[in-house]
C-alpha cells in the first residue's frame with residue numbers, strides 16, 4: 001500500500017504526518033519506506049537520516065531514470081536505513097530542485113510509479129512526503145500512490161485553497177491514476193476551544209469531503225521530536241498527540 005501525503009499549501013504538517021505515520025507503521029512491525037520528494041528534506045532529517053556526498057538519494061534515483069547515472073543500481077540501492085527498526089527512507093537531497101525541469105521536459109512523471117511498484121515487493125507500507133507545490137514531484141507521487149491524505153491546518157487560506165487542491169488531484173486521477181483513493185482530510189493543529197477551526201471544518205463537511213475523526217492537537221512535543229530527530233512513537237509514546245497519531249493510523253488502516 002502506497003500512500004501520499006499532499007497539500008500544495010506550505011506548513012500544514014505534511015512532513016510531520018508522513019514521517020510519524022511511517023514511524024508508527026514501523027513500530028507495529030511493518031517494513032515501511034518513507035519517500036521524501038521535497039528538496040527541503042524535512043522528512044529525511046526528521047527520520048534521522050544524514051546525507052553525505054556518497055549517499056544515494058531519490059534525486060539519484062531520478063538521475064538514473066534519465067540515464068545520467070554511470071552504474072545502474074537496483075531501486076533498493078537508493079533506500080537508506082534509519083536508527084528505528086523496520087523504518088527506511090528514500091531520502092531527498094537539494095538536487096531534486098535542479099533536475100526537476102529536465103525530468104519534466106522528458107516526461108518522466110510515470111517513472112516513480114514503476115520504481116515504487118518494484119519496491120512494494122520489499123516493503124509492507126510506503127508513505128510519500130511531497131513538496132508544497134503542485135509540481136513534477138507531487139504529480140509523480142499522485143500517479144504512483146494508491147491513496148492520498150490531505151493535512152489541513154484549520155487556517156482560512158487552507159480552506160480557500162482546498163478546492164483548487166482537489167481539482168488538481170482529481171485531474172491527475174482522471175488522466176493517469178483512476179484507482180487513486182481519497183483516504184481523507186487530516187485535521188492538524190486542532191484547537192477545540194477556538195471557533196474558527198470548527199467553522200472551517202464545518203465547511204469541509206458541507207462540501208462532502210471525507211474527514212478522519214481523529215484530530216491532531218497542536219503540541220510543543222511535535223517540535224521537540226523534530227529537534228530530537230525522533231518521530232513521536234519513539235520520542236514520546238504515551239503523550240496525547242502521539243496517542244492521537246496512533247488512533248489516526250488505525251483509522252487510516254481501517255482497524
Ligand SMILES: Nc1ncnc2c1ncn2[C@@H]1O[C@H](COP(=O)(O)OP(=O)(O)OP(=O)(O)O)[C@@H](O)[C@H]1O
Nearest residue numbers: 010011012013014015016132189217218219222223
Ligand atoms: N500538531 C502539531 N503541533 C505543533 N506543531 C506542529 C504540528 N504539526 C506541524 N507542526 C509544525 O508546523 C510546521 C510545519 O510542519 P511540517 O513541516 O510538517 O509541514 P509541511 O506541510 O511539511 O511544510 P512544507 O510545506 O514546508 O513542507 C513545523 O514547524 C511543525 O513543527
Ligand SMILES: [Mg+2]
Nearest residue numbers: 014015038042
Ligand atoms: Mg514538508
